Amino acid sequence: MHATSPLPLLKRVPPGAWITLVWCTSMLLTLLARVRLPGEWQPDQLPAVQLYRWDGLLIHALSTVMVLVGAWLLERRPLAALTWLILAPICETATLGAGGLPMAQYLTPIVALYFIASARPRRTAGAALAMGIGTLVVYIATRLLCGWPAGISAEVAVALVTVIAWLLGTSTRHAREHAERMSAQTAAQAVTAERLRIAREMHDTVAHSIGIIALQAGAAARVATTQPEAAREAMRAVETTGRETLAGLRRMLVALRAADAGQGDDTAAAAQPAGLDDVDRLAAATTAAGVRVEVQRVGEPRQLPPDIDLSAFRIIQESVTNVVRHSGTHACRVTVDYGEEELALEVTDDGRGRSTSTDTGFGLAGMRERVALLHGQFSAAPRPEGGFRVAARLPVPAGAR
Incomplete structure (x- = not known):
């Protein structure tokens, strides 16, 4: 469990203790106002006869x-407590000979x-x-009706x-309620973002392999x-792809459980996510399945931040999956x-150039969400000369350039 920071010292003092402290003060x-202190010719306020x-x-x-x-009653029955706290200064004022309820009381x-x-x-x-x-x-009003002097000006100040x-x-109450609403909203947004992230990872991990x-x-x-050996080779490829998919899902679950349990770097390292280094493996697997994937790299490949590296690979993987499933x-x-300042991705094909009725649109939405989270640009549309084009531009932070 996560340790919670202790409350500030002043917040640990209950309201009843503050009330008692204020009354004693x-x-x-x-009493000090009715005693001649050093340097005074007479007390600031003359004491009443019955004071002592x-x-x-x-x-x-x-x-x-x-x-x-x-x-004692303040936190359980506030209005009853306030009644007692109002009666106390009224009773105390009877010994002071004042024309109103003094501010101190x-x-x-x-x-x-x-x-x-x-x-x-x-x-x-x-x-x-x-x-x-x-x-x-x-x-x-009672003092005025009884003909007694009344300190109206002092009571206005009180x-x-x-x-x-x-x-x-x-x-203070409104600020606390607003903070609670914002905290609940932030928690709900975090849960939604985590659900979308898991959904994207599941979709990107499974969709390509299933295709x-x-x-x-x-x-x-x-x-x-007609060709038993070719059939056996295809089924071996099915087995290999299925095992890789299960391994990927297992790595994802391990990472999620490790994050939830707060485990260290060893577990996280064992569940290393995919990246652009896996594009060639993706192209080879897709080519073996019957759709040739030509990979072209421009510029000098370099190490990228993990979030950009993973998102770039998932965008390419989902785009290739769409080509396999929908382009024909x-x-x-x-x-x-x-x-130097951004990573540009482009996946093009010469197929039908439009989605089929079986396309749910989750793939394009997931890619768009990934790019938006990285503050990049995304486009996916049919090409004028035929086929379909997916393009994404992901800005690279200055420290990773």
Whole structure:
């Protein structure tokens, strides 16, 4: 199994721990603001009478218990947790003599609102925002109806910070959902690409060999009574081609299993794919089956990247297979041009110049896909003078030139 990288340190801390940390920090800031620090003539905010009395300390403890309960419920029952986290600053504000819910005390519900908006569905996040803003409105309205002073300006700032925290959480959720969709889409595309690659390899490996086998078997059937030795030779060719096909399929399966199991280079080396060095063997086998293949090389042959080498061979193999199956001719020409910046392939014949009703079109589609993956150019069409022409141009990377 593949090892997964551990989460960043900050992401390992659960939301409830962050809530508790924010509450302790806000309590510390509240007490520091009501103590004359060095360099100050008086505290930044005057303390209320009950702040340090037994009833004030009891309210501090009760508020802290509410925060702990809300932090414990946050990941299981977010709206219930937010209720406790809103009641805690309301209770704590009773000991401060403030005209509204101070920003320091309301930071705990604000942070909780961010976590809810980032992790919960849209409906839950909307209900949490309504609870957060509605509490501020009800709190100020109650003080105004009772004739008590109300810090409306400070509450507007608290409400803005609350909305901003909710928007940040919503943006985080949308980004995560988008990343999950893109990951799923990428995985689906990778699976589709792998299926197409396997289908191309299976088609290219089997189609040519089956065509040769069909030709040899037909020839053996025609001369079985009149030329027994020729019939036996054709059947030996059928056996040889069948064994080569099975070996090719076995190499492909070994490579696929090795890639799936994550094995090393030894297994991959044992399943070495075909390349342009096998064109002569392909031409000899096809010629022996009754369709003469003339191979012409232009330029100096050189080592090519494995993907280009394999694709070039498969294009030639599929083109020759189409000549055997559909052209109705007894000869074709293969040209391999080793250019400085590209590899040019051309397969031509003098046959019918069109596909038959038995042609499914998978071969041409597979060749076109191979060339497109290598950012090359592909064409396949009847020739004006008769016959059919398949041409492909595959760019060669600068490091392989």
